[in-house]
Amino acid sequence: MRTAKRTDVVLAVDIGGTKVAAGLVAADGSLSAHRVVPTSGGTAECAWQPVAQMVREVHACVGERRLVGVGVGSAGPLDLAAGTVSPVNIPAWRGFPLRDRLAALVPGVPVHLAGDGACAAAGEHWHGAGRGADDLLVIVVSTGVGGGLVQRGRLVTGPSGNAGHIGHTVVDVDGDPCPCGGRGCVEAIASGPQMVAWAVRQGWSPGVGGASSDGTPPGGTLWGGASLAVVSAAVLAAAARTGDAVARQAFDRAGRALAAGAVSAAALCDLSRVVVGGGVARAADLLFPPLRTALAGYAHLDFLRGLTVRRAALGTAAGLVGAAALVFAPDRYPVTPATDRR
Amino acid sequence: MRTAKRTDVVLAVDIGGTKVAAGLVAADGSLSAHRVVPTSGGTAECAWQPVAQMVREVHACVGERRLVGVGVGSAGPLDLAAGTVSPVNIPAWRGFPLRDRLAALVPGVPVHLAGDGACAAAGEHWHGAGRGADDLLVIVVSTGVGGGLVQRGRLVTGPSGNAGHIGHTVVDVDGDPCPCGGRGCVEAIASGPQMVAWAVRQGWSPGVGGASSDGTPPGGTLWGGASLAVVSAAVLAAAARTGDAVARQAFDRAGRALAAGAVSAAALCDLSRVVVGGGVARAADLLFPPLRTALAGYAHLDFLRGLTVRRAALGTAAGLVGAAALVFAPDRYPVTPATDRR
Numbered sequence: 001m002r003t004a005k006r007t008d009v010v011l012a013v014d015i016g017g018t019k020v021a022a023g024l025v026a027a028d029g030s031l032s033a034h035r036v037v038p039t040s041g042g043t044a045e046c047a048w049q050p051v052a053q054m055v056r057e058v059h060a061c062v063g064e065r066r067l068v069g070v071g072v073g074s075a076g077p078l079d080l081a082a083g084t085v086s087p088v089n090i091p092a093w094r095g096f097p098l099r100d101r102l103a104a105l106v107p108g109v110p111v112h113l114a115g116d117g118a119c120a121a122a123g124e125h126w127h128g129a130g131r132g133a134d135d136l137l138v139i140v141v142s143t144g145v146g147g148g149l150v151q152r153g154r155l156v157t158g159p160s161g162n163a164g165h166i167g168h169t170v171v172d173v174d175g176d177p178c179p180c181g182g183r184g185c186v187e188a189i190a191s192g193p194q195m196v197a198w199a200v201r202q203g204w205s206p207g208v209g210g211a212s213s214d215g216t217p218p219g220g221t222l223w224g225g226a227s228l229a230v231v232s233a234a235v236l237a238a239a240a241r242t243g244d245a246v247a248r249q250a251f252d253r254a255g256r257a258l259a260a261g262a263v264s265a266a267a268l269c270d271l272s273r274v275v276v277g278g279g280v281a282r283a284a285d286l287l288f289p290p291l292r293t294a295l296a297g298y299a300h301l302d303f304l305r306g307l308t309v310r311r312a313a314l315g316t317a318a319g320l321v322g323a324a325a326l327v328f329a330p331d332r333y334p335v336t337p338a339t340d341r342r
Numbered sequence: 343m344r345t346a347k348r349t350d351v352v353l354a355v356d357i358g359g360t361k362v363a364a365g366l367v368a369a370d371g372s373l374s375a376h377r378v379v380p381t382s383g384g385t386a387e388c389a390w391q392p393v394a395q396m397v398r399e400v401h402a403c404v405g406e407r408r409l410v411g412v413g414v415g416s417a418g419p420l421d422l423a424a425g426t427v428s429p430v431n432i433p434a435w436r437g438f439p440l441r442d443r444l445a446a447l448v449p450g451v452p453v454h455l456a457g458d459g460a461c462a463a464a465g466e467h468w469h470g471a472g473r474g475a476d477d478l479l480v481i482v483v484s485t486g487v488g489g490g491l492v493q494r495g496r497l498v499t500g501p502s503g504n505a506g507h508i509g510h511t512v513v514d515v516d517g518d519p520c521p522c523g524g525r526g527c528v529e530a531i532a533s534g535p536q537m538v539a540w541a542v543r544q545g546w547s548p549g550v551g552g553a554s555s556d557g558t559p560p561g562g563t564l565w566g567g568a569s570l571a572v573v574s575a576a577v578l579a580a581a582a583r584t585g586d587a588v589a590r591q592a593f594d595r596a597g598r599a600l601a602a603g604a605v606s607a608a609a610l611c612d613l614s615r616v617v618v619g620g621g622v623a624r625a626a627d628l629l630f631p632p633l634r635t636a637l638a639g640y641a642h643l644d645f646l647r648g649l650t651v652r653r654a655a656l657g658t659a660a661g662l663v664g665a666a667a668l669v670f671a672p673d674r675y676p677v678t679p680a681t682d683r684r
Binding site for chain 2: 182
């Protein structure tokens with residue numbers, strides 16, 4: 001494998017449901033020329049144009065450095081074989097040929113596509129809190145609950161490209177309906193919007209008191225750039241910090257559901273580490289204590305006792321850093337599931 | 343890789359908590375010289391002697407055929423790197439050097455060791471109901487709930503050799519205590535003894551009526567050779583067939599817990615097929631309908647909708663056939679997790 005040079009950069013793109021980010025990532029994981037724009041509605045072309053414009057701007061920043069490829073992570077579902085994406089929150093993109101469009105825009109270099117959860121996992125494994133863990137689950141707790149799986153030091157995408165869907169492991173056989181159509185999924189309990197919806201059902205309301213406790217207005221800049229749903233979870237976090245019992249309980253439930261999902265994944269895949277990130281996980285003081293307590297309650301078998309949980313280290317950059325990892329280290333982060341690289 | 347000849351056989355051994363089986367398995371998966379003895383108590387040597395005797399007898403049956411190796415599956419926990427086993431139900435074996443003992447008994451050929459769940463998965467994938475499924479979970483529902491995982495056409499044992507522990511995925515965050523020390527595990531709901539214990543807690547008792555409905559006495563030869571716990575589940579099955587509501591509900595709960603575990607595994611590992619076997623699954627008429635109904639209720643994401651559930655095809659021979667697969671096809675069923683075969 002070719003060794004990356006210090007001047008090599010990857011043009012990384014992160015397509016989310018509410019915003020699109022891009023930037024240049026070097027082999028040490030450092031990010032420059034970082035751009036973020038909100039996701040556009042309307043036709044498929046309306047949604048594409050701001051992305052294309054941003055990619056052109058970032059491309060123009062390469063300068064004297066050498067562009068070695070384009071890495072792109074996208075909200076799912078995806079069809080990795082076809083290189084198309086159909087993000088739930090971008091209704092105009094159904095089977096949108098994202099990989100080919102980017103290849104046409106940035107010719108002469110390879111374009112590697114993976115799901116956003118897989119990219120977050122690749123990023124944290126490559127240069128974040130998952131470094132050195134050969135068997136790792138990364139969980140991203142935000143508007144939904146996504147994730148990515150590393151086994152034997154390699155990103156696992158699965159035959160359809162959908163491995164790592166920890167948000168749709170079932171942790172409550174009789175649980176509440178999940179946005180996916182099922183019930184009792186981790187996401188139905190632990191995503192920002194579901195936490196808020198549960199709290200509201202218990203009588204909680206996002207009053208002025210909750211959010212103003214740290215001086216930040218509800219829906220404001222508490223976690224600048226985060227989606228509305230995550231801002232709501234931030235308001236819920238602020239209420240929990242003022243002692244609101246329902247708000248605290250929402251975090252307790254989320255922590256427990258995430259712990260159950262983490263232990264399930266570890267029991268099945270013999271994992272040694274779980275990394276938890278995403279907007280909701282920024283309320284680490286509220287989410288991690290119940291998560292760790294529940295984990296100790298579930299994980300009793302010898303091989304599960306050593307399971308460690310860490311906070312994600314890369315923040316919102318994980319997706320871009322991971323998208324770059326697909327290009328810099330395709331042996332560890334392969335995204336062509338049909339190809340046998342054994 | 344050397345191609346197996348028609349006259350090649352593997353001496354296969356299956357160490358369970360209640361019985362030990364051995365036999366000769368050919369490359370087509372056919373089994374001969376089959377022996378079964380109950381597991382012995384007492385000292386480590388007391389437990390070993392009947393196994394050794396049986397292995398000698400089977401070894402003597404090789405005749406004109408060519409013995410290419412010894413394959414052994416064992417109840418866990420195991421230490422694959424050391425080749426030692428510590429089966430929960432054989433208290434005298436703690437760190438027992440099973441691989442070395444067998445190597446001394448049958449010199450000149452390789453000895454391959456894996457967990458019993460992994461062997462069942464290898465067997466069903468090699469010559470059973472998992473054939474042709476590159477991404478597969480095999481669940482064994484018996485005294486406990488075990489399993490094994492195949493990804494990209496290869497058995498996955500995990501770094502500690504414990505991958506595939508589907509019985510200890512958490513499907514009920516607030517569920518009943520599990521024998522493992524945790525709570526809400528699949529095994530806490532769906533194993534034979536736990537199903538019976540739950541039914542008894544609801545007021546059910548294994549009366550004469552239940553078992554005699556098909557002419558078989560409780561604890562008798564309903565499923566000859568099965569453990570007492572599984573015979574109890576058979577009595578529960580007989581009661582369910584006579585219309586006992588609690589007994590039926592016990593199978594409904596088990597089916598639902600297994601479905602939740604199966605969907606969780608599929609969401610995480612992007613699986614296409616789940617194979618369910620073991621003593622309890624022989625009551626297929628009672629277990630599979632609720633399992634399939636629950637599966638359809640949980641699996642709504644596109645990539646999960648294609649998940650199929652099949653009954654295991656090899657019955658109690660799966661462990662022996664799978665142990666032989668370790669020797670015949672080590673590229674697909676590797677059991678030395680420390681070795682990188684990429």
